[in-house]
Amino acid sequence: xxxxxxxxxxxxxxxxxxxxxxxxxxxSLQEIASREIKKVPAxxxxxxxxxxxxxxxxxxxxxxxxxxxxxxxxxxFSASASSAAxxxxxxxxxRNIGAxxxxxVVVRHASSGAPALLARLLPCSIVNxxxxxxxxxxxxxxxxxxxxxxxxxxxxxxxxxxxxxxxSRVARSNIHGMRKLGVTVTVAGPPTLIPPYTQELGCKVSxxxxxxxxxxxxIMMLRLQQERMHAGLIPSLRExxxxxxxSLEKLRAxxxxxxxxxxxxxxxxxxxxxPEVADGPYSVILDxxxxxxxxxxxVLLLLAGxxxxxxxxxxxxxx
Amino acid sequence: MSLLIRGGRIVxxxxxxxxxxxxxxxxxxxxxxxxxxxxxQGATVVDAAGKLVCPGFIDxxxxxxxxxxxxxxxxxxxxxxxxxxxxxxxxxxANTSPVNDTxxxxxxxxxxxxxxxxxxxxxxxxxxxxxxxEELAELAELAExxxxxxxxxxxxxxxxxxxxxxxxxxxxxxxxxxxHAEDHALAAGGCMHEGVVSTELGLRGIPAAxxxxxxxxxxxxxxxxxxxxxxxxxxxxxxVRLVRDGKARGVRVTAEVTPHHLLLTxxxxxxxxxxxxxxxxxxTKRDTEALVEALADGTIDCVATDHAPHAVADKEGEFDRAxxxxxxxxxxxxxxxDRLVRPGLLPLSTLVxxxxxxPARLLGVPGGSLTAGAMxxxxxxxxxxxxxxxxxxxxSKSRNTPFGGWTATGRPWMTIVGGTVVWQP
Numbered sequence: 001x002x003x004x005x006x007x008x009x010x011x012x013x014x015x016x017x018x019x020x021x022x023x024x025x026x027x028s029l030q031e032i033a034s035r036e037i038k039k040v041p042a043x044x045x046x047x048x049x050x051x052x053x054x055x056x057x058x059x060x061x062x063x064x065x066x067x068x069x070x071x072x073x074x075x076x077f078s079a080s081a082s083s084a085a086x087x088x089x090x091x092x093x094x095r096n097i098g099a100x101x102x103x104x105v106v107v108r109h110a111s112s113g114a115p116a117l118l119a120r121l122l123p124c125s126i127v128n129x130x131x132x133x134x135x136x137x138x139x140x141x142x143x144x145x146x147x148x149x150x151x152x153x154x155x156x157x158x159x160x161x162x163x164x165x166x167x168s169r170v171a172r173s174n175i176h177g178m179r180k181l182g183v184t185v186t187v188a189g190p191p192t193l194i195p196p197y198t199q200e201l202g203c204k205v206s207x208x209x210x211x212x213x214x215x216x217x218x219i220m221m222l223r224l225q226q227e228r229m230h231a232g233l234i235p236s237l238r239e240x241x242x243x244x245x246x247s248l249e250k251l252r253a254x255x256x257x258x259x260x261x262x263x264x265x266x267x268x269x270x271x272x273x274x275p276e277v278a279d280g281p282y283s284v285i286l287d288x289x290x291x292x293x294x295x296x297x298x299v300l301l302l303l304a305g306x307x308x309x310x311x312x313x314x315x316x317x318x319x
Numbered sequence: 320m321s322l323l324i325r326g327g328r329i330v331x332x333x334x335x336x337x338x339x340x341x342x343x344x345x346x347x348x349x350x351x352x353x354x355x356x357x358x359x360q361g362a363t364v365v366d367a368a369g370k371l372v373c374p375g376f377i378d379x380x381x382x383x384x385x386x387x388x389x390x391x392x393x394x395x396x397x398x399x400x401x402x403x404x405x406x407x408x409x410x411x412x413a414n415t416s417p418v419n420d421t422x423x424x425x426x427x428x429x430x431x432x433x434x435x436x437x438x439x440x441x442x443x444x445x446x447x448x449x450x451x452x453e454e455l456a457e458l459a460e461l462a463e464x465x466x467x468x469x470x471x472x473x474x475x476x477x478x479x480x481x482x483x484x485x486x487x488x489x490x491x492x493x494x495x496x497x498x499h500a501e502d503h504a505l506a507a508g509g510c511m512h513e514g515v516v517s518t519e520l521g522l523r524g525i526p527a528a529x530x531x532x533x534x535x536x537x538x539x540x541x542x543x544x545x546x547x548x549x550x551x552x553x554x555x556x557x558x559v560r561l562v563r564d565g566k567a568r569g570v571r572v573t574a575e576v577t578p579h580h581l582l583l584t585x586x587x588x589x590x591x592x593x594x595x596x597x598x599x600x601x602x603t604k605r606d607t608e609a610l611v612e613a614l615a616d617g618t619i620d621c622v623a624t625d626h627a628p629h630a631v632a633d634k635e636g637e638f639d640r641a642x643x644x645x646x647x648x649x650x651x652x653x654x655x656x657d658r659l660v661r662p663g664l665l666p667l668s669t670l671v672x673x674x675x676x677x678p679a680r681l682l683g684v685p686g687g688s689l690t691a692g693a694m695x696x697x698x699x700x701x702x703x704x705x706x707x708x709x710x711x712x713x714x715s716k717s718r719n720t721p722f723g724g725w726t727a728t729g730r731p732w733m734t735i736v737g738g739t740v741v742w743q744p
Contacts, residue, residue, distance in 0.1 A: 012519070091636045111637035112521040113591035132639070133521030172521055195518040196526075 003302040007119045007126045010135045011176040019177055023145050025298035026291065032069055033293060043072035046103040046304050051118075052129070053079040053090070053109040058265055058289055059129050059138070063106050066296035072304070075102075090114065091121065098122040103304045107131070112169075125303040133167050139264055140173035142295040144181065146288050147218055150260055158184040160212040161203075163222030163244065163272055166195040166233075170264045171222060175201050188212035189244060192233040209244055213255045220262040221246055221272045237271055247274040251282065260284050321345040322738060323358045327367030327699065331374060332672035333688030342372055344695040347738035351691050367699060370732050371667070374675035374688050375407025375696025378648060380472070380497075380551055380575060380623035383409070383440070386427060387416025392628035392716045394428065397648070398436040400626070400715035402742035404648040405731030407696035408439035408686060409626075412472045413450065420445035420456035425464040437741045438734070439696070441467040441684055443497060446485045452476050455485055462492040467682050470497035472551060473598070473643075475533055477503050479540065486546035493683050495549040495573065500533035500558070501525075501599060510639045512585040512600040520588065522639060525600050531557035538565040538572050549681065550574040552625050554599040556609035563618045573681045575623040576610050578651045579721070582658055583607075587721060593634035593641035594721040597627070614673060615665050621678040622670075624651045628717030646715050650708055650722050652700060657727035674698075694737055701732040 001017040003025075011019065032038055048067040052060050060076065067074035077097065079085065084093055090109070094117075097105065104125045107115050112132030119126045130136040144154070151157060159178055165171045165187045178185050185203040187194060188211075198205050206212040213219050224240060234240045246261070261273070261282040269275045277283065322344040329340045329352055341356040342349070358364050378401065384392035392400075394411075401409045411428060413419035419428065425442050432440035444461030448454045450471045458469060469489055475498070476482045486496050506529040511517050513524025534550055538561055541548040550562060553574045565572040579597065584604050587595040595601060613619040627644025634641050652674075659665040675698075679687025686696050708725045710718035734742040 089632065089636055091632075109637070111639045113638045116591045117637065131521070133523075135521070169521055172519070196513055196524070197515040197518050200515045201519065 006303070008137050008299055008303065009115050009119060009126065009128050011137045011140050011173045012135065014180070016180040019141070019144070019180060022141050022295070022298055022302065023148065025302060026141065026145050026295040029297045029301070030291070030294040032297070033290065038069050039071060040069065041071045042301055042305050043067065043070040046072045047101070048072045048074045048104045048106060048300060048304070049097055049102040050074065050076045051097065051105050051107045052077065053084065054130070056108055056130070058292060059108065062292040063129060063296045065293050066300055069293070070297055070300055072300065094118050094121050098124065104300060127299055127303065130169055132169065133172070134169050135173045136169040137173050138292070138295050138299060139170050140177040142288055142291040143174055143220070143262060144177055145291045145295060146262065146284055147260065150284060151217060154181040154183050156182065157217045158186070158215065159218040159220060160186045160188055160216045161220045161222065162188045162209060162212060162246070164193045164224055164228060165189055165198065165222070166193050167225065167228070168222050174220065175203050179203070186212050186216065190234060193228070209246070209250065210254045213259070215256060216259065217256070218260045218262060219246065219255065223264065223266065223268060224272050241271050245272055245274060246277050248276050248280065251277060262288060265289070320738065321350070321359050321362040322735070323356060323362045323364045324367045324372055324697070324699070325364055327370045327372035329372045329689065330668055330671045331689040332668045333374065333676040334690060336689070337668055342689065342697070344697070344735070344738045347695055349689050349691055349693045349695050352689055365733070369701070369703065371700040371702055373671045373698045373700065375686055375736065376405050376652070376674040376698045377408045377678040377684070377686060378406045378624050378626065378651070379410040379621060379678045379682060381409040381411050381626040381648065382414065382628065382644070383411040383428070384628055385415065385431060386424065391630055394431040394440065395435040396714060396716045397626070397628070398432065398438045398440065399742070400646070400648040400713060401438045402734045403714045403731065404650070405652045405698040405700065405734055406438060406648060407698060407734060407736045408441060408684065410441045410443050410467060410682070412443050413445040413470060414473045418445050418449050419443070420448050420450070422457070422460045422464040425461055425466055429465055438736050441465070441682070443468045443470050443472070445469070446471045446476055446496065447481065450474050452478055452481065455481070455488060458485070458489055459492070462489070462494055466494065467684055468495045468497050468549065470499065470551065472497065472499045475499050475501045475503060479536060482537070483540050483544060486540055486544040486548065490544070490546055495547040495681065497549045497551050498533065498537045499551050500530050500537060502529045502532050505529035505532070509600070510596060511588050512602050514585055514603055516585045516588055522588070527555040527557055527602065527606070530555050530599055531561065534558040534561045538562070538570055541565070541572055542570045545571070547571040547573070552577050552580065552599060552623070553610070553619060554580045554602050554606060556606045559609045559613040559618055563613065566618065573620040574618070575621045576614055576619045577623060577625045578647060578654050579645060581607060581610050581614070582654060583721065591638050592721060593636070593638060594645055594719050596638060596641050596643055597625070597645060598643040611659065611664055615669060620681055621673045622651065622655065623678070624648055628715055629719045630717060634719050645720050646713065646717050649713050649715060650720060653706055653708070653727045653730045654722065654725070656700065656702065656729035661728065695735060696737065697735040698731065699733040700729060702729045704728065704730045704732070706730045
């Protein structure tokens with residue numbers, strides 16, 4: 001399917017065919033990572049601004065690498081080192097960056113809806129790199145690409161997403177994306193970390209880890225933030241880990257032998273994942289990270305690549 | 320000085336009148352209402368054929384922002400917005416800067432209203448000093464200075480003991496304690512209604528229970544003290560049930576509802592427009608249906624706009640950081656007439672009563688009827704005018720409304736305060 005959208009704001013608004021276009025494009029770009037010269041001219045002369053209002057390692061770095069491998073000029077803006085620290089509003093900063101004529105602005109922000117706001121304010125393409133507890137579309141895309149590579153397809157797969165669903169943009173983007181591709185999703189966690197009306201998103205809800213991970217193809221463990229304890233959502237990390245942490249014993253006792261363990265990172269080893277699971281044979285956590293670069297290259301290419309020009313296609317790359 | 324309003328449809332619920340008649344105003348008072356009145360010598364005659372002639376509308380919940388936030392609104396612009404919206408009187412909330420918690424501030428607001436205002440202004444005094452929720456404001460002196468009610472609006476007085484004492488202390492003044500019923504802990508960090516939409520958008524929700532538990536508390540405290548508690552901007556089906564039950568048991572509880580809580584739901588937040596953010600938040604369809612029913616059956620006593628002017632910069636940014644509230648004075652009558660009266664959800668006479676007779680009664684202020692001898696505050700409506708709501712044309716200093724671009728039929732046509740025409744289009 002031809003890509004026609006100007007922005008990538010949310011998986012929820014995409015159709016299944018559009019999601020597959022993004023995944024396919026990323027898949028075709030993966031080989032660039034294994035080249036000796038990791039550079040294609042697809043986005044030469046294009047400017048990508050990484051506008052990050054929250055700290056990020058994986059996402060920011062992989063967007064930067066993706067842009068550079070595509071020959072775009074990539075500029076990083078982090079809020080702490082900029083005028084935001086002097087009290088300039090998000091809207092004012094955005095308008096100023098917009099005045100410098102970028103082609104793509106990649107935005108990470110603690111407020112849900114901030115990328116949609118930028119899309120209203122700026123004439124360029126906007127990529128949501130994570131907004132509040134709303135969505136993190138490129139994370140879901142790299143998760144989907146990882147699953148398809150390991151399992152070969154999406155049809156009839158089932159996935160358990162475990163942990164702090166309430167505060168997770170990764171969970172929301174994955175729930176929407178997986179549902180649209182025919183994957184059955186169960187979310188699991190203590191009720192205080194499952195938002196109200198979660199079933200309305202089209203997934204099952206489970207309050208027992210052992211039930212949730214039985215017979216699923218993929219277990220996606222989410223990071224538990226320490227501050228949830230202070231907010232009264234869980235009694236202690238110890239108790240959380242005991243009932244919701246995934247240990248090798250629980251995995252062997254309840255999950256299928258071919259199950260995949262995923263995590264969007266950064267991992268709290270010993271809280272949601274025991275070290276032997278995080279680093280063990282079931283884990284595809286580093287595959288996810290590797291695919292992050294390809295996914296972000298694909299997104300930048302589809303949004304900013306000149307339509308139909310041969311020169312934009314990487315050598316032996318995108319079909 | 321006399322003014323004859325001829326041939327309009329007089330809608331005066333206080334006197335159970337709904338008929339085409341003439342209305343004569345002399346010396347700032349209603350002289351009489353009768354089938355045919357010959358114009359006295361020198362009278363100005365207004366041809367009101369096809370128009371609705373109602374007692375002046377009273378909005379008991381308005382933020383005029385003066386003193387302190389004059390970049391959002393002033394007494395001069397806010398009262399002009401009121402006049403343009405068909406309101407002849409407004410109550411202004413105490414969350415100014417400085418807070419209206421002392422006589423000097425009340426005096427200042429009233430002096431501004433006399434010199435620059437165009438409609439009647441009734442200040443609401445703070446319940447607690449600085450709206451801090453810790454010590455009582457000088458409530459007796461505020462009442463003497465002209466405050467007609469007491470509220471820490473925008474904040475809920477969380478200390479039940481202090482709120483109990485406020486209710487007791489104000490008993491002799493005949494002025495209600497007006498409750499912004501929202502449990503701080505349950506609502507903490509929330510920026511919209513907690514429901515399906517908040518879950519999808521990943522925005523922190525405010526459960527309906529945050530309002531319901533405080534409405535329940537306040538009704539119990541009113542029962543304990545015998546005081547009159549008025550629930551501001553009621554927004555949930557649960558709170559409707561509690562107020563209905565309280566009234567049935569004889570507790571002195573009254574309530575208001577805003578046009579936006581009657582007409583919009585949390586679905587409106589999907590566009591991330593800061594003008595859909597308010598406290599309490601927009602709720603669900605089940606709630607709006609309960610609110611309309613409660614307004615019709617009298618469980619809810621009046622409509623108030625919670626007119627909350629904000630500058631563009633306060634509303635345009637990240638949704639969870641945007642200021643709460645919208646302007647309402649210049650859209651209320653049009654929206655309520657078009658969306659509730661025309662489709663038959665609310666009888667016209669009920670809407671007029673909820674905007675005039677009932678707020679006047681519950682506040683103990685004059686007005687609310689077209690009885691001979693009453694002060695001549697009159698609102699005229701053109702029920703057939705087609706309008707497109709255009710915030711750029713508001714008399715208010717602020718434009719923060721989610722209703723821009725809405726089309727409707729019916730609008731204010733003339734506003735008369737004390738026999739003087741203060742606004743016409």
